[in-house]
Amino acid sequence: MNQSILLSFLIFSPLVGILILGFMPKAQEKTIKLVGFLSTLLPLLVAGIIYVQYLSGKALSTFGEVYEWIQIGNFELYKGRLFAIDYELGVDGFSLALLLLTTIVATLASIASINIKKEWKGYFMLFLLLEIGMLGVFAAENLILFFLFFELTLIPMFFLIGKWGYFDKEKAAYSYLIYNGIGSAILLIVIIILFARTGTSNIALLGEILNGTYDTEQIIKPFSSELRWGLFLGLLIAFGVKLPIFPLHSWMLRVHVQAPPSIVMLHSGILLKIGAFGLIRFGAGLFPEEFVAFSVVLAVLGVVNLLYGAFLAFIQDDFKMVLAYSSISHMGIILIGLAALNEAGIQGAIFQVVSHGLISALLFFLVGILYERFETTSLARLGGLAKVMPITAGFLLAGSMASLGLPGMSGFVSEFMAFLGLFKEMPVIAAIGAIGIIMTAVYLLRAVLNMTFGSLKEDIKEVNDLKKVEWVPVIVLLGLIILIGVYPNVLSGPLQSTVETIMLGIGG
Incomplete structure (x- = not known):
């Protein structure tokens, strides 16, 4: 395959599955589910090829793609076309x-x-469309393309929640759409202003222009301090909704409870991380001075997220709600790491992005198993799982240990580095935030031990443990969690250049 189109092939490969499903009879349940699964293997294979080539010494820059796309006007200035939108990956x-x-x-x-x-046909077609949007967001090299992929994730998620969710699914779907739609509108305003003022949507070039390393004085008027702060705060709100940052979080609770567990795996594991990705890539990348000046507020927001989520998770009586508030709490660790403005903190924040993606996917997969067996995730109605489902109970306990930061698992690495970074810069705020780490152990052990070793309920004595097909996700996810925890360099190696770029931008 021509390497110059490898990223495009990665992003749009799920279209193969969408096209095949489009011609299939909608009543063939088993065949549709098999095609849906096989369609996700192609992008996994391509992503694996890129990673293997990177490990073999291939520079990641060689995978970039640039094609002329939209031209507004006819200005041939500054190493490229002014007011042009290119297809850039x-x-x-x-x-x-x-x-x-x-x-x-x-x-x-x-x-x-x-x-x-x-x-099932409509479900998997929307599922694969959602995957295209998620992949495109992380590979886009200009803001317009990023925004298009960002919006592409909203449509299938709305229908996947509203059509295949639980009792209050419509309310959850509209709440998701309204909150994320407002965030998208704010993001679009920021992008339009940047494009109108600079004539480019290329992320790297925008960084050079905004940070004064690119000679544009003859054609581009310098940004005022007020405008820079306005744009930075706009990005903070737009991606703060997605992360989410308190108090922009209520929509997420509904999604975690009402959406199907398979979709919550994607939402908690990937879609929330778009918020973190945006804060790091655009907040710190385009507005480093404002990011540094805002660091104390960011640290406070992180501690609020951490404590708010932890304390409310402790009083929930439904395991889905425990995990929903746990996600809010763990997103606070990302903010804490970024606010540290040092290498340890930023690396911890990025580690937390990946680590929480794996841990939350594992826990919500197990939630799906419990709901499928018992049609409830109420802590009051579940108990004694270790006696009737010992394997599931064991994986549930392992996932909880990873989430609370047990050494040897990925959660420990990310939390340790994030707090190490913050203790160096803001020890008082870090000490207050450490209470949230203690509370994480309290609420997770309370919930999990109640389900696994609590009194056995009369109506759950006859249930099946893990099915053969259910072994694959739990083994893969737990294996990756342990791999990162035992050998963090498998992740820190690729991330090192990103961390160094961020540190250079913020003057570290």
Whole structure:
């Protein structure tokens, strides 16, 4: 295959599955589910090829793609076309990690989709369309293309929640659409202003222009401090909704509870990470001075997320809600790491992006198994799982240990580095935030031990443990969690160049 189109092939390869499904009779349940699963293997294979070539010494820059797309006017200035929107794809260490994470979680979520009960054809076509959007977001090299892929994720998610979710699915779907739609509108305003003022949407070139390393004085008027702050805060709100940052979080709770577990695997494991990716790539990348000046506020927001999510997770009586608030809490660790403005903190934040993606996917896969067996995830109605489902209970306990930061698992590496970075710069705020780490152990052990070793309920004595097909996701996800925890360099190696670029931008 021509290497110059490898990224495009990666992004749009799920279209093969969509086209095949489009010609299939909608009543062939088993065949449709098999095609849906096999369609996720192609992007996984391509992402694996890119990673293997990177490990063999191939520079990631060689995978970039640039094609002329839209020309507004006819200005041949500044190394390229002014007011032109090109089709630009690229990959660095951070985006490579997220592309791999996306393809892995998507494949495993397609296995979790075996429990979908109706309209399988439409489900998998939307599922694969969602994967295209997620892959495109992490590979886009200009803001317009990024925004198009960003919007592409909203449409299938809305229908996947509203059509295949649970009792209150419509409310959850509209809540998702409204909150994320507002965030998208703010992001679009920021992008339009940047494009109108600079004549480019290329992310790297925008960084040079905004940071004064590109000679544009003759044609581009310098940005005022007020405008820069306005644009930075716009990005913060837009991606803060996606992350989410308190108090922009209520929509996420509904999605985690009402969406099918297979879709929550994608939402919690990948889509929330778009918020973190945007804050790092555009917040710190395009506006480093404002990012540095805002670091204390960012640290406070991170601690609020961490404590708010942890304390509310402790009082929930439904395991889905425990995990939903846990996600809010763990997103605070990303903010804490970024606010540290040092190498340890930023690396910890990026590690947390990947680590939480794997851990949350594992836990919500197990949630799907529990709901499929018992039609409930209420802590009051589940108990004694270790006696009737010992293997599932064991994986549930292992996933919880990873989430609370047990040494030897990925959660420990990310939390340790994020707090190490913050303790160096803001020890008081870090000490307050450490309470959230303690609370994580409290609420997770309370919930999991209640389900696994609590009193056995009379109506759950006859259930099946893990099916053969269900072994694959839990083994793969737990294996990756342990691999990163035991050998962090498997992730820190590719991420090093990204961390160095961020540190250079913020003056570290």
